Amino acid sequence: MTRTLLRDPVAAACLGYIALIVLMAVCAPLIVRISGWNPYEFDQSAIDSDLGGIPAGSWGGISGSHWLGVEPGSGRDVFARIVYGARSSLVIALGATVLTTALGVVFGLLAGYFGGRTDMLISRVMEFLMAFPALIFMIAVLSALPAEDRRYLLIVVISVFGWPYLARIVRGQTMSLKEREFVEAARASGASRTTIVFTEILPNLRSTILVMVTLAIPGYIGTEAGLSFLGVGLAPPTPSWGQMIASSVNWYAVVPTYFLVPGAFLALLVLSFMVLGDRLRTAVEPGGRS
Template sequence: MTAPIETTGSAPEAQPETVPDGVEKGRIEGRSLGQIAWSRFKKDRVAVAGGVVVVVLITLAVFSRPLQALFGLDPNAFHQDLIDPNTSLPTGSMGGMSADHPLGVEPKFGRDIATRILEGSWVSLVVAFGATLLSNTIGTVLGVVAGYYGGRVDTVISRLMDTFLAFPLLLFAIAISATLQGGAFGLEGLPLHISVLIFIIGFFNWPYLGRIVRGQTMALREREFVDASRGMGARGPYILFRELLPNLVGPIIVYSTLLIPTNILFEASLSFLGVGIQPPQASWGGMLKEAVNFYQVDPQFMIVPGLAIFVTVLAFNLLGDGLRDALDPRSR
């Protein structure tokens, strides 16, 4: 039988036998949703490994130019002394691998592959993150507005989503990129190419997140906390951005980590087709394009940038899967 609680004028204190074994006597602190999600995420070793790879890739991309300046690297430096003039292939074994060129050199020009991989990393990630930010901003705003207000607003936005989804995105991207290669909007060269890719990929991909946000908003708008806000006189914009959006952060983060690798692949595809990042600027898709003529005699030239894309996409996908399970255990 539980011992009675004595009252002596001070706050009641639980008797020793009422405290469960293994729990220290005193106040038990609760955990936030973020702390609970983090504890779940840490248990997924595969997702943690993917997250570590993503952090390393982002760090290398951010410090790409400083690292090149520090070690005196030039992604466009030709090393013709390392190229056989008869075959246009690197001299030596393993594609010209050496201490100075750990991943070898390109056929024909002799440019260092490792330096070009490092240089291409920031291009791919800038395009992928920029396009994801643009598409998420448009998709989130229109999706939450359509899901909350419903009616004609929902109908108009939903038909707009269907219209954008009907566009043949790849053909449309090729046409726009090819048209704007010379210069536009006061930009030219690499800034123009990156801006065009971010706009094309981000502006035409927003309906995918928009549909997800719309469905989640339709489920949330009937919850008690939304009714309580309405009862206190809160207007639509306040409910949208102060009540609904904080509850949509989880799905948006998860979808973003899964959308970034898709955008990386799309940018590489456009560069491979010759309408993305233009040479001599290094890009992973451009390196694959240049390797087409040499992959039978020098497969390393194609394998290295291919592995860079593969590892990056895989790491982001593993991270996204882990975040999805951590933020929504019911999805397991």
């Protein structure tokens, strides 16, 4: 599967960009030290206070000192905030994906294998959460529960509404797999239900789960950015791409680079994950839908 993806130039480019962003997030302190600016440091000399805080120089203040320019009004280094914003986005997206996957797989397996009342109860909960206006609820909860570090709160809130989508797919596949000959053979040999679920059925769901995880990550990155844009995500001054895009609204007419830089990083990361997920699905299911 890995060789197939690497032979595809588009998938290889997406993998390369994702690896670059992950490396940037992991090595954020070192990268920022090399650049010479931290994401919270103000540089008043880089902005023109007489013109309302517009970055001095062209292209949003891009220079040898500030590689991607500076934030209008404050003079904070855009590159440093992009680097730390990548860390914030990935921590939330990966954390939510791990929790969503754990909940979705466990409840999907329980509903699909045991059926009956267990299936009915879990299915009703899934239907309720999928029918609920998730964005409105997220905004309400995040507004009502202030926290110093919103990352963990965001992970929990996003996961609560994310797991039913994976669980429904796992449930359907489990219902199909439990009627297969190898499961019947394990049952006839006296294997317990727990053993059958985790050693016979779950390994056959790995490809499906992997594809769903790859497609879920960009959705959660976008969700975090959207919530930060609406002012209920990560609180200032914590760097966030969505927060940077939100603060650029008042400036994009005169400093378009302040909107374009975080917007481009965010769009390319989401697109890379989505394309990679699509290519991965094609590699796992060659005869499946494209």
